Amino acid sequence: DADKAFDSAAYGSGELSSLALGLHALLERSRAVRQGAERKAQETLAEAECRLARLQLLNRIGRLALMPQDLEAFVGQVVRMLAGSYHHVAFFWLAEDGRTLTLEAAARADRPSPLERMETVEVDRRSVVGMAVYLGRTFLENDIRQERFLQSKITLPTSGAELTVPVRVAGRVVAALDLQSEQARDFREEDLEALE
Numbered sequence: 001d002a003d004k005a006f007d008s009a010a011y012g013s014g015e016l017s018s019l020a021l022g023l024h025a026l027l028e029r030s031r032a033v034r035q036g037a038e039r040k041a042q043e044t045l046a047e048a049e050c051r052l053a054r055l056q057l058l059n060r061i062g063r064l065a066l067m068p069q070d071l072e073a074f075v076g077q078v079v080r081m082l083a084g085s086y087h088h089v090a091f092f093w094l095a096e097d098g099r100t101l102t103l104e105a106a107a108r109a110d111r112p113s114p115l116e117r118m119e120t121v122e123v124d125r126r127s128v129v130g131m132a133v134y135l136g137r138t139f140l141e142n143d144i145r146q147e148r149f150l151q152s153k154i155t156l157p158t159s160g161a162e163l164t165v166p167v168r169v170a171g172r173v174v175a176a177l178d179l180q181s182e183q184a185r186d187f188r189e190e191d192l193e194a195l196e
Contacts, residue, residue, distance in 0.1 A: 055194055076105045083107035088156050088180040090115060094133060094173060099123055101133060101176055103154070115154055127152030129178050132164035136173055138192055139164050143184040160184035165195045 075091050082089040088108050092101035101121045106113035124130045128150050132139035141147050144155055144162045155162055159180035167175035177195070181187065 051188070051190065055190075072104070079105040079107045082177075082179065083109050085109075086179045087159055087182045088113060088178075090129075090154060090178040092121065092129060092176045092178065094123070094175055101129060104175075114156070119154065121152060121154055126150070127154065128162040129154060129164045129176050132166050133173055133176050136166060138166065138196055140187055140192065142187055144180075145184065154178065156180055158182055161186045163187050163192070163195070165192075 079089050079091050086109070088106070090106040090113070091104045093104050094101055099122065101123060103115055103117055103119040103121075105117070106115045121127055121129050123133045125134060126149065128139055128141050128144070129152065131150065140161070140163045141150050142161045144151060144159055150162075160183045161181040162178065163180075164176050164178045166173045167177060179187075179195070
């Protein structure tokens with residue numbers, strides 16, 4: 001009955017018709033705003049859950065580091081653990097001469113890594129990994145598909161963002177941890193801080 005009353009008021013003439021049409025438009029906008037807000041809240045919750053899972057993972061890795069074990073086994077375990085939360089993870093050792101990085105371990109969440117162990121990358125400005133070690137600081141390219149000059153043989157074609165954290169011992173860079181995400185702009189400031 002309300003719809004019939006609205007229809008007759010809306011398609012009539014005069015002030016009542018104008019008021020009914022205005023009210024109907026306002027209700028439609030209100031529904032659209034509510035649906036948008038609900039969708040945004042769901043996305044924010046999903047994003048927060050993902051971030052929390054990543055921070056919990058880093059906490060587990062921190063606890064693992066306190067346990068005595070073989071360094072190679074530890075690196076492999078950390079890479080596999082991180083691969084559960086990132087598209088691709090790789091760990092590189094820096095050569096004594098500081099010119100090249102050699103792949104020690106790599107893993108993907110859903111399938112084996114396409115990278116071969118002992119793959120090398122130059123320490124220079126032509127890749128995210130090379131740039132991070134060259135500069136001696138964490139380096140992020142949050143939309144790697146747009147930066148062709150930073151894509152290297154270790155950047156997967158399915159990656160949208162790449163982050164490399166240099167690993168230091170006694171203040172000297174000795175290795176690098178490279179993380180890739182399928183989504184562009186996936187890494188946030190808290191990811192950088194936590195991974196460092």
